[in-house]
Structure formats: structure tokens, C-alpha cells
Amino acid sequence: MIQANHLLDAKGLACPMPIVKTKKAITDIDEGQVLEIQATDKGSKADLAAWASSVGHQYLGTVEEGDVLYHYIRKGSNEPEVEKAFEQTVPLEEIESREGLILDVREAAEYAFGHIKGAKSIPMGELESRLTELDKEQDVYVICRTGKRSDLAAQLLAKNGFTKVYNVLPGMSEWNGNITKEV
Amino acid sequence: MTVKKWTAANVARKVINNEELFILDVRNQDAFEDWKAEGHKFEYLNIPYFELLDGVEEILPKLPTDKDVLVVCAKEGSSVMVAEMLSEAGREVAYLEGGMKSWSSYLEPIKVTDLENGGELYQFVRLGKGCLSYMVISEGEAAIIDAVRFTDVFTTFANEKGVTIKHVFDTHLHADHISGGRHIAAATGATYYLPPKDATEVVFDYTPLTDGLNVKIGSSQIDVNALYSPGHTIGSTSFVIDDQFLLTGDILFIDSIGRPDLAGLAEDWVGDLRETLYTRYRELSEDLVVLPAHFMIIDELNEDGTVARRLGDLFKENHGLNIEDEAEFRSTVTDNLPPQPNAYEQIRQVNMGKITPGHDEQTEMEIGPNRCAVR
Numbered sequence: 001m002i003q004a005n006h007l008l009d010a011k012g013l014a015c016p017m018p019i020v021k022t023k024k025a026i027t028d029i030d031e032g033q034v035l036e037i038q039a040t041d042k043g044s045k046a047d048l049a050a051w052a053s054s055v056g057h058q059y060l061g062t063v064e065e066g067d068v069l070y071h072y073i074r075k076g077s078n079e080p081e082v083e084k085a086f087e088q089t090v091p092l093e094e095i096e097s098r099e100g101l102i103l104d105v106r107e108a109a110e111y112a113f114g115h116i117k118g119a120k121s122i123p124m125g126e127l128e129s130r131l132t133e134l135d136k137e138q139d140v141y142v143i144c145r146t147g148k149r150s151d152l153a154a155q156l157l158a159k160n161g162f163t164k165v166y167n168v169l170p171g172m173s174e175w176n177g178n179i180t181k182e183v
Numbered sequence: 184m185t186v187k188k189w190t191a192a193n194v195a196r197k198v199i200n201n202e203e204l205f206i207l208d209v210r211n212q213d214a215f216e217d218w219k220a221e222g223h224k225f226e227y228l229n230i231p232y233f234e235l236l237d238g239v240e241e242i243l244p245k246l247p248t249d250k251d252v253l254v255v256c257a258k259e260g261s262s263v264m265v266a267e268m269l270s271e272a273g274r275e276v277a278y279l280e281g282g283m284k285s286w287s288s289y290l291e292p293i294k295v296t297d298l299e300n301g302g303e304l305y306q307f308v309r310l311g312k313g314c315l316s317y318m319v320i321s322e323g324e325a326a327i328i329d330a331v332r333f334t335d336v337f338t339t340f341a342n343e344k345g346v347t348i349k350h351v352f353d354t355h356l357h358a359d360h361i362s363g364g365r366h367i368a369a370a371t372g373a374t375y376y377l378p379p380k381d382a383t384e385v386v387f388d389y390t391p392l393t394d395g396l397n398v399k400i401g402s403s404q405i406d407v408n409a410l411y412s413p414g415h416t417i418g419s420t421s422f423v424i425d426d427q428f429l430l431t432g433d434i435l436f437i438d439s440i441g442r443p444d445l446a447g448l449a450e451d452w453v454g455d456l457r458e459t460l461y462t463r464y465r466e467l468s469e470d471l472v473v474l475p476a477h478f479m480i481i482d483e484l485n486e487d488g489t490v491a492r493r494l495g496d497l498f499k500e501n502h503g504l505n506i507e508d509e510a511e512f513r514s515t516v517t518d519n520l521p522p523q524p525n526a527y528e529q530i531r532q533v534n535m536g537k538i539t540p541g542h543d544e545q546t547e548m549e550i551g552p553n554r555c556a557v558r
Contacts, residue, residue, distance in 0.1 A: 014258065014260045015232075015256065015257060015258060015260045015261050016232050016233070016236075016260055016261040016264050017260070019232075019233045019236070020236060023233075023236055042547065043257050043258070046211055046213060046214065047211050047231070047233060050211040050212065050213070050231060050233070051231070051233040051234075054231075054233070054234060
């Protein structure tokens with residue numbers, strides 16, 4: 001099952017209710033968190049995707065199991081663009097020619113709907129508690145969607161004694177190569 | 184203000200009577216661009232319902248107050264919500280009962296002509312999907328050609344006319360809509376005909392529809408003659424009715440011609456399509472009136488709502504009948520084809536009897552335009 005921060009049950013509800021409920025539910029969750037919406041209205045897929053993009057949320061994808069559609073939406077960030085602080089960076093197009101670990105710090109659901117083959121998933125929020133899973137001797141290429149979370153993640157790694165750390169810019173939003181899915 | 188409810192039949196009257204209508208379509212943009220309720224004098228505004236959740240004030244100036252405004256969505260729910268919001272804002276609007284789903288299902292029977300001795304020829308126009316079915320009636324008997332899946336429309340109509348359905352034909356194995364043919368035949372005891380070359384995989388019994396087959400309807404003996412005319416499918420068969428009408432199935436339309444690719448064999452069938460359109464049909468009388476199984480755009484409808492045009496006129500006006508160069512013809516009907524109809528492979532399976540989906544599933548499969556033609 002794909003990991004989400006919040007769940008909304010909209011099963012059995014006809015249009016427009018899945019979106020009316022989603023709009024309400026998403027106001028109560030934090031920026032960057034993922035909402036799972038369970039629905040049975042087939043039309044909810046196209047409508048949720050279109051609605052999310054019109055209001056600045058990130059539609060991640062939909063999984064269909066039997067009659068139920070599981071939609072995943074990440075609450076959009078309205079924060080102003082912050083200056084990236086981590087100095088060691090690598091352009092996205094070079095990532096495939098590098099040896100080392102690609103560390104994907106996006107939410108688990110974002111990773112599930114498409115990541116670079118071989119990338120390891122540790123969401124930003126879990127990174128501090130999972131540092132032991134990483135090897136300080138290995139080159140670590142940190143990636144997220146736009147380079148913002150990976151910047152913070154790279155800083156956190158450096159603070160904890162990792163020296164061979166690079167922030168991959170801009171991030172998955174511009175990735176045109178092959179992707180692997182876990183859905 | 185109260186919100187009024189319109190049926191698909193109300194909308195059909197607006198189309199056929201050439202009346203004005205303003206449609207506020209609240210489906211998402213992709214759905215609207217793909218397919219909408221079309222009329223000669225319809226105007227549209229497409230604003231998805233999910234952009235109106237916080238209020239309708241912003242669109243009020245864009246809605247006319249001097250003509251009917253109909254709110255339309257996929258199934259009805261969102262249009263009711265938006266119509267009620269507009270009503271609270273003081274506007275008089277209606278919503279479409281059952282949404283585009285019901286529009287896709289609605290059939291309007293229109294008389295094409297009277298035939299000899301009290302015979303009649305009806306065209307059943309499925310405005311929302313562009314499908315055309317036919318019923319020939321003559322003194323107590325009826326034949327149906329290319330019936331869509333709403334079988335009760337045809338059986339009820341036959342009952343009202345006091346005729347017995349004796350023969351049910353499909354000009355070919357359809358890929359864009361689900362045929363009602365064999366179900367009507369089963370319910371009425373009529374004979375169901377299908378071209379054998381299209382029927383190699385079907386799992387039910389049928390009577391072969393072969394070139395030269397002749398049936399006579401009613402005591403006035405209206406002639407229905409089969410003419411093998413492959414190209415859209417390898418079995419595609421046309422009908423000449425009463426030496427006056429040419430039912431072309433999906434081979435020839437008013438402003439386009441059939442596409443040869445829906446059974447996956449475009450390259451193989453393009454030669455057949457060429458021969459049917461440029462040789463077989465050329466040998467027929469130019470005074471035959473062409474009655475196709477589809478229309479693509481609303482401009483193909485005549486003033487009375489029928490879709491019919493003299494064969495000789497089509498030889499002059501239809502682009503697909505005027506491509507002299509064979510290579511150019513081949514490229515026109517095999518390259519750059521429009522997208523295939525929604526769920527066309529599944530629909531073919533249903534029409535072969537291999538799968539039997541429920542009512543709702545069938546409705547979902549048929550959503551969208553028919554896309555059987557190339558222009």
C-alpha cells in the first residue's frame with residue numbers, strides 16, 4: 001500500500017462530492033503532506049487531477065483496485081522560493097553517469113508513482129532517524145521534486161558528518177528519463 | 184428562482200428545431216474538448232464545477248439572460264450543484280437530467296420518407312453519439328438496420344406502429360457502439376443477420392448476410408437488397424432499399440469516409456475500401472439517397488434533423504470520394520487517423536458476444552464521440 005499522511009473516504013459518493021470533500025479535507029493538513037482519497041466515482045480521477053493542478057496541489061497518481069480508486073494528492077506549497085544553501089550540486093542530466101547512491105527524499109507516495117531506477121527512498125521527514133541506513137564512504141546524490149527538500153536534506157547529512165553529498169538540481173520535475181513505479 | 188430539469192429529449196428538440204441554447208458545461212476541460220452536446224445554434228461556456236466551489240459570482244456576467252441556459256455535467260450531480268448556486272444568485276437556469284450520460288443514450292426517431300403503399304422509413308438519430316439506426320416499415324412488418332443497444336426504443340416504436348419486427352441487420356461488426364441487433368431479434372423472434380466475414384469470432388448464432396441477399400418487407404414488398412461493400416471491416420455490407428436509398432453503414436458518410444483500422448488491419452483493407460467507394464458505388468444510380476450509420480459533426484444534419492444526401496452529390500462534394508491518386512488515398516486513410524473510439528476493442532468483444540458487461544459498464548464504454556471516419 002502506498003503511504004499517505006491522511007485518508008479521506010469518499011467511496012459511494014457521486015460527483016461533485018469527492019472533490020467537495022477533498023477540498024475541505026486538504027485545508028486541515030500541512031503543506032507537503034500527502035492525502036489519500038478513496039473513491040468509487042470513476043470520473044473522480046480526471047477531475048481530481050485537473051482540480052489539483054488548478055489550485056496548486058500536486059496530483060501524484062491513482063491506483064485502481066477492484067471498484068475502488070485510490071488517489072494521492074500532495075498539498076501544494078505556497079512558500080516563497082528560498083535561496084538554496086547547500087553548495088555541492090550536480091545537474092540532473094549528469095546523474096546517470098555518476099557512481100554512488102541516489103537518495104530520493106520526496107514523500108513515499110511521490111516515489112511510488114515514479115522514481116529513477118535504483119534510487120533509495122527516505123522521505124525528508126524520516127531522514128534524521130534513518131541516517132544509519134546510509135554509508136558515509138559512498139557518494140550520495142540527494143534528489144527531490146524541485147531541489148528544495150533535497151537542499152535541506154543535504155545540509156542535514158553534512159551536519160551529521162557526510163562529506164560526499166551532492167544536491168541534484170533541479171529535480172524529478174524535470175526528469176525525462178526512464179522511471180520506475182512501485183504501484 | 185427555481186431550477187428546472189431538462190431531459191435529453193428537450194435538448195434534442197433544440198437541435199432539430201435549430202433553436203438557440205446556451206450550455207454551461209461544468210465538466211473538466213479535457214472532457215468538454217473531447218465531446219459535447221452539439222446544436223447548430225448552441226453557445227458554450229466551459230468552467231469545471233470544481234472551479235465554482237467557492238461561488239459563481241465570477242461567471243454571472245458571462246451568462247446570457249435573454250436565452251435558455253442549461254448546465255451540463257457528466258452524470259448530473261455537479262450540474263445540479265452549479266444550477267442551484269446560479270439560482271440562488273437570481274438566475275433562471277436548467278440542468279440536464281442524467282448529464283452527458285443520458286445525452287449519449289438518447290435516440291430521436293425521424294421519418295425519412297413515406298414508401299409505397301403505406302410503407303415508411305425511419306432514421307433513429309442518436310445525437311449525442313452520432314449513431315444512426317434505421318427501421319423500414321410496411322404493412323405489419325418491420326426490418327431494422329444497425330440498431331444501437333437501447334432495444335426497447337425500437338420494440339416500443341414497432342408496437343406503437345403495430346408492426347412485427349421480422350428482420351434485424353448489422354451492416355458490420357461495430358467497434359464504436361454496442362449493437363442491440365441480436366437482442367432485438369431474440370426478444371421478437373426476428374432473424375438476425377451479420378456479415379459472415381465479420382463474424383468469424385462471434386459466439387452466438389446468426390444468419391449470414393451475403394451479397395445479393397434480398398428480403399421483402401410487408402405486403403407491399405419493400406425491397407431490401409444487400410450489397411457487399413468491404414473496407415471499414417472486411418464484411419461491411421450496404422443495403423439498397425426500394426431502389427431509392429443506399430444504407431452505407433460505416434463505409435461512406437456525408438462529409439467523410441469509413442476508416443479501415445478499427446479491427447487492426449488498415450493496410451489490408453484499404454484496397455477494399457478504395458474498390459467499394461471508387462468502383463462498386465460508382466456503378467449505382469447517382470439518385471440513390473445515402474443514409475449512413477453515423478454522422479460526425481452537427482453540420483451533416485439536414486433541416487429536418489435527418490442525415491441523408493444524394494449519392495451523386497457526395498461524388499461531387501465528399502473529399503474522400505475525390506482522391507484520384509491511389510497512394511494519396513492510401514495515406515489519407517491509414518496515416519494520421521483520428522484517435523480511436525473509446526474502448527473500441529472491448530466494444531468489439533461485446534458485439535462478438537465474448538463479454539457481457541453490465542448496463543453501467545456499457546454506458547462507460549460508449550462515452551465520447553464515435554470516430555469511425557476519416558476526412
